Amino acid sequence: MFRSGKGRKITIFITVVSALVIFIGMGVQRRCAAQGGNDYESIELFTDVLSIVKKSYVEEVDTKKLIYGAINGMLSSLDPHSSFMPPETYKEMKIDTKGSFGGLGIEITIKDGILTVISPIEDTPAFKAGIKAGDQILKIDDKFTKDLTITDAVKRMRGPKGSKVTISIFREGLDKPKEYTLERDIIQVKSVKFKTLDDGYGYVRIAQFQEKTDDDLDKALKTLRDENGGNLRGLVLDLRNDPGGLLDQAVRVTEHFIDEGKLIVYTEGREKDSKMKFTSRKGGKEQHYPMVVLINSGSASASEIVAGALQDHKRAVVMGTQSFGKGSVQTIIPLSDNSGLRLTTARYFTPSGRSIQAKGITPDIVAERVELAATEKKEGMHIREKDLENHFEVEGKEKVDEKKPVKTPAYKADEQVKADSQLLRALDLLKGWEILKTIDKPAA
Structure with a gap:
């Protein structure tokens, strides 16, 4: 029955695969022997199963498909973030990563x-x-x-x-x-969005940390400074629903606000290469204006690195809800057939030594997002002193010129901002911060 040319090819192919399996087993034998017999026995078990499937399965199967499936199963047993990429x-x-x-x-x-x-x-x-x-x-x-x-x-x-x-x-x-x-x-994915909320108060939203996030942030901050007379009085950095991305970009973003030489994040793993420290380097630094960082349960990984570093160094107030809690580092390892391995190789820690894994960043101020109506009541709905009959006017320079147009703050006219309770609280906090600095302290 197997005397045909096709049959001979199948027989030869199975023989080659079996020989390959034996060769692989022999290749790992020496390495596994030093680590104990259990490792070698496990490898031997795998090669036995592979050989049996190739020889006896009801239909012919692709060896590469079997190997890919085995690798997938192996990695999925480790953690949710390690995976094999064909x-x-x-x-x-x-x-x-290019967006x-x-x-x-x-x-x-x-x-x-x-x-x-x-x-x-x-x-x-x-x-x-x-x-x-x-x-x-x-x-x-x-x-x-x-x-x-x-x-x-x-x-x-x-x-x-x-x-x-x-x-x-x-x-x-x-x-x-x-x-x-x-x-x-x-x-x-547009990594960075920004706008002026009010005179001197800027808003920057980072949606994801990509290859050009740091460059885009640099341009955004420069534009905000130019729009506000060269300086900012405060900044809201919005990291809500930011799932993370590239570690180096998280470090570079943080560098804009952290003094040179200060620790931003460090990682710890089993291998020497996985133990790293990232400190703020020389370069353009933002003025030390007040900052609020917004986070929520969708803030993960790289965004947690930024929020944690700014919080630890007392550089910003973190507001919102508990972040996601992804405190592990995945290394992308290219393989010989143009496939790739995403492997968890380390845990990262904030400057104070906090591990975020499965915990997340706890906000300094917990603020749930509340759905607000984006429209406001018209001024005609309110009665003021000037509307009362026989009211008297104040004489002198302080008399209000009602014909003079009053500039409306940008956030008052932005429907999206007006409906965002967390962002409005952040802006109020920044303004209150500025006002409190002007209040005279009682004499000692």
Whole structure:
């Protein structure tokens, strides 16, 4: 039955694979022997199973597919952030850091065995549809996510612009899962957004830490200074729903506000290369104006590094809600077939020695976001002294000229800002800070 040319090829192929498995086993034998017999026995078990599957499985299987599956299983048993990236996924990952890819715009993780949203990315299909941090993704199209790795889940949610995908979401407060049918788009993540809130008070929003985040922040701060007479009186740094990104960019962003030589973050791991310290270098530093950093449960990884460093050095007041708590460092290791390995190699610590892993950053001021109406009552709804009959006027220079136009602060005219209770509290805090400095202290 196996005398045909095809049969001989199958037989030869199985023999070659078996020989390869034996060769691999012999290659690791010496290394494992020094570490104890258990390691070698485990490797031998793996090679035995691989050989049996290749020889006896009901259908012919691809060796590379088996190896990839075995690696995926091995890494998924470690932690939610270690993963294997086949060549196509590895290529997409490198594109991600440049801020452009096709998909829905959701940063995800595995939490308690469930695929969970860390945060939606601003101005993306997921964000516009109302997907929130903490949402549990139960299904992607007709596929349950219970046994999916993060890599597989990302692959299923990505696709060409205009194509659609349905995800089933469960969140606290829902009686049953809710389905969202989203149309994929090219996700152009604009890392830094900024605006002037009021005279002297700036606002900078970092959506994700990418290759050019530090450069974009530098330009944003320069523009804000120019708009406000060369100096700022205060700054709100918004890191809410920022899922993180590149560690070096988090360090460089922090350097703008931390004096030279001060520690920003340090990492600790098993290997020598994973034990690093990052301190603030020379370069352009911002003036020591008051700062408020906004965080929430969608603030993770690199954004927690920035918030933690500014908090530890008393450089900013951190306001909002507890952050996500991703205090581990993943190293991207390229492999020989253009695939990649994302491996957790260290934990990071804030300057004071705090580990954020599974804890997060605790705000100095806890402020839940409250939905506000973006419109205000008209002035005509209120009665003032001047509206009362027979009121008297004040004579002299202090008389108010009602015909003179009054400049409206930028935040008063910004519908998005007016509906953001946390941002308004942050601005009030900065203004109060400025006012308190002018109050005379009682004589000793």
